[in-house]
Amino acid sequence: MHGSGISIWFFIGVLLTVYGVLIFGYGVVEWVTGISPGVQLAYLHTPVWWGGLLGALGLFYVVKFRPGRSK
Amino acid sequence: MFGLLPGLLAAGLPGFLPALLLFNAEPLAHLHTLDVVVICLYFAMVLWIGFYLKGRSNTGEEFFMAGREMTAWIAGLSFVSANLGSLELMGWAGSAYQYGILATHWYWIGAIPAMLFLGLMMMPFYYVSKTHSVPGYLNLRYGGHARSVAAIAFALEMILMSGVNMFAMAVVMKVVLGWDLNFSIIVSSVAVAVYVGLGGLRSAIFNEVLQFVLIWGGALLVPILGLIQAGGWTGLKAKILTNLGSDSYFHLWRDTGSFSANPMGVHWTGIVFGLGFVISFGYWTTDFLVVQRVLAAHNLRAARMAPIIGSFFKMATPFIVILPGLLGLVLLQNPDGSRRQLVGEDVVAACSASSGRIVNAQACSAAMAKTNLSPAYQQKVLSGAPGAELHTYNQALPLMMVRYMGPGLLGLGITALIAGFMSGMAGNVSAFSTVWTYDIYRPLIHKNGTDSHYVLVGRLSIIIGVLISIGAAYLVQQFHGIMDYVQALFSIFVAPLLAAILFGMFWKRATRLSGFLGLLSGIIFSAGLFIWVKMNPANLKYVALSPAAKPMAENVFRAGWAFLFSAAVIVLVSLMTKPRPVAELDGLVYGATKLPTEEPAPWYKREWIWATVAVVIFAVLNILFW
Structure with a gap:
């Protein structure tokens, strides 16, 4: 978006980062403790890598579009 | 949505x-x-x-x-x-x-x-x-x-x-x-x-x-x-x-x-x-x-x-x-490991249940008989066996x-x-x-x-x-x-509006009265077709030009007829009424508008380049999955 103010990409980055941390964290706990999530392909540990991807993408947006950063 | x-x-x-x-x-x-x-x-x-x-x-x-x-x-x-x-x-x-x-x-x-x-x-x-x-x-x-x-x-x-x-x-x-x-x-x-x-x-x-x-x-x-x-x-x-x-x-x-x-x-x-x-x-x-x-x-x-x-x-x-x-x-899959077959909404409606029992077992049985559900699974549904549920096609994603x-x-x-x-x-x-x-x-x-x-x-x-x-x-x-x-509102409205906008944007001769009459009469015409078929579904064969037509064909054909009807009204009324001076159409109509010069941009920011790329991908996808 043009003009001053917080970019929408920053908001998206914040939400994806929080989601990434929560899902990745839960995935790690699941993996370490051996809790079964009761879904197919559980051996792929999807929450770990998907949560990691969301978190990384979110962090990228947070940093790149943080308020006050010169463009 | x-x-x-x-x-x-x-x-x-x-x-x-x-x-x-x-x-x-x-x-x-x-x-x-x-x-x-x-x-x-x-x-x-x-x-x-x-x-x-x-x-x-x-x-x-x-x-x-x-x-x-x-x-x-x-x-x-x-x-x-x-x-x-x-x-x-x-x-x-x-x-x-x-x-x-x-x-x-x-x-x-x-x-x-x-x-x-x-x-x-x-x-x-x-x-x-x-x-x-x-x-x-x-x-x-x-x-x-x-x-x-x-x-x-x-x-x-x-x-x-x-x-x-x-x-x-x-x-x-x-x-x-x-x-x-x-x-x-x-x-x-x-x-x-x-x-x-x-x-x-x-x-x-x-x-x-x-x-x-x-x-x-x-x-x-x-x-x-x-x-x-x-x-x-x-x-x-x-x-x-x-x-x-x-x-x-x-x-x-x-x-x-x-x-x-x-x-x-x-x-x-x-x-x-x-x-x-x-x-x-x-x-x-x-x-x-x-x-x-x-x-x-x-x-x-x-x-x-x-x-x-x-x-x-x-x-x-x-x-x-x-x-x-x-x-x-x-x-x-079903809970027993067999392949789960989804069914139409009509089957789910026929097999509606109350307190775990099928309300109308006969209707349910008849509806399931038209599906590919195995006889054994149909029996499980009728008897209310645990896990024997019916799911509709539209539940595939969830x-x-x-x-x-x-x-x-x-x-x-x-x-x-x-x-x-x-x-x-x-x-x-x-x-x-x-x-x-x-x-x-x-x-x-x-x-x-x-x-x-x-x-x-x-x-x-x-x-x-x-x-x-x-x-x-x-x-x-x-x-x-x-x-x-509510769905019909869209189909009734969209075709006459498209005709009015397209003729308005690309035909200098289209007049004020033609746009109004084309839009209004097209909506009335389209609504009339809808009501006509609603009152007697047999009329669908006239609208969709086929006795085998289904609701999808009705929507498409009704929209098509309404577009043609509105277009005909716009053209006829325009030819009978006085056009607006071209100077008044600046900024509104193709051929009467001098578009502002756009700032120079590198090739990768030009709309024609990306539209061409989109067309190529569109064509390749259609050929790939021909």
Whole structure:
């Protein structure tokens, strides 16, 4: 978006980062403790890598579009 | 949701929704605490955005047009997101389960040519005229009467559509999670009213971009994991061939030479001319719900690029919509490990249960006999055996989500569905607010108000619009047949509007009176056809030119006839009336407008380059899946 103010990409980055941390964290706990999530392909540990991807993408947006950063 | 989309319209959705409530089954999924946290965080974020943007929505231009400062990317993503509703996600996944990749036509030929045409040919006139709405363009081109007809029809359609969206979301949440209908309706409508009422179109657009990201983030896992389990695309094809004995599920065009050769029962002429032209162009180029997003772009180049950017994402959407349906065909399983077969809504309705018992066992048995369900499974359903449930085609996507998504990820998937519904509702109410304020209230009720007065009216109209939508949602809950009429509003209105806009934009000779009469008579003609068939379904064979025609053909053909009728009226009346001086048409009509010179841009920012790339990808995809 043009003009001053917080970019929408920053908001998206914040939400994806929080989601990434929560899902990745839960995935790690699941993996370490051996809790079964009761879904197919559980051996792929999807929450770990998907949560990691969301978190990384979110962090990228947070940093790149943080308020006050010169463009 | 979507306002309702050409695709939904043709598929007869969301008529399936009430049937979902009839089968007394357990919810498909149970949420973990982490899922609830994920969903709550989403609501907190959309409200934060609304409150943050409140201070930047003080003038009419800011509130209704988002200050016209959106980049091409944001306008483009918002443009496709306003259309990417959950009904569409679920409905087309279900259609893919039934008909294979034929359903992809609604994403490719049913969208891409129209989106590119909007960007390259029509946006200059919408944008240069500085109109705030599609009815506003009609006012400039044809005068106030045409504007009023379009505005009143559109406002009515939007507000009812918003009610249907609310009800649809409530039903889906009830079926998937067991949530109370009232809870879903109230929570979603309050959230939408707050964030759109505070931040106006800017807030709606911001949230649509957010929702777009969440929809992809939540839904993308299903095809990825499904393909891993199915052994890739090759494995999926082999499994479908083994289980269903037909490769028609993988061909877009090969089997459309006759109605009976493909699972959908369509002919390529209907796909190309009915879907690809009248319905698709009507929706993507004249429906203010989507056009409003592009009008908010910060310059003409961005306005032209936005639909072109959107077309790439539209072409990619079948990956998260069509593929899960195809994967569901071979991967979904019953609790006993056998392949789960989804059924039509009529079967679920016939097998409605009360206190665990089928209400009418005879009707249920007869309905199931027409399906491919095994006799043993039919017996289990009739006896109310544990786990012997019937699921409809339209539940393919949620069932696939539950199959692969554990705590946290399931919350993300459910958030994607909620986000889809809310973006549809927000699109409806923000478009309603603009049309109500600028095209109905200002010209017809209160002409000389101040800018701040109209902003206040806009905010109030959002609240009132949401309240009316809630009323409509409860009305739909009581009288399910209303959904058919709400859907019909789109099909009745879209073709005459397309004729009026196309002739207005590309034919200097079209006169003021011709536009008004073409629009009004086309709507009356189209409504007349609808009522004619409604009163006697046998008349469908005249409208669709075939006794074997189905509702999809009726919608497409009715739209086609209405377009031709309106076009004929516009041409005839124009030839009999005095044209406007060409000088008056500057900025409105092709050939009478000197477009502003665009700033030089590097090749990778030029709209023609990217439109060409889109056309090439579109052609390759169609050949690849021929």
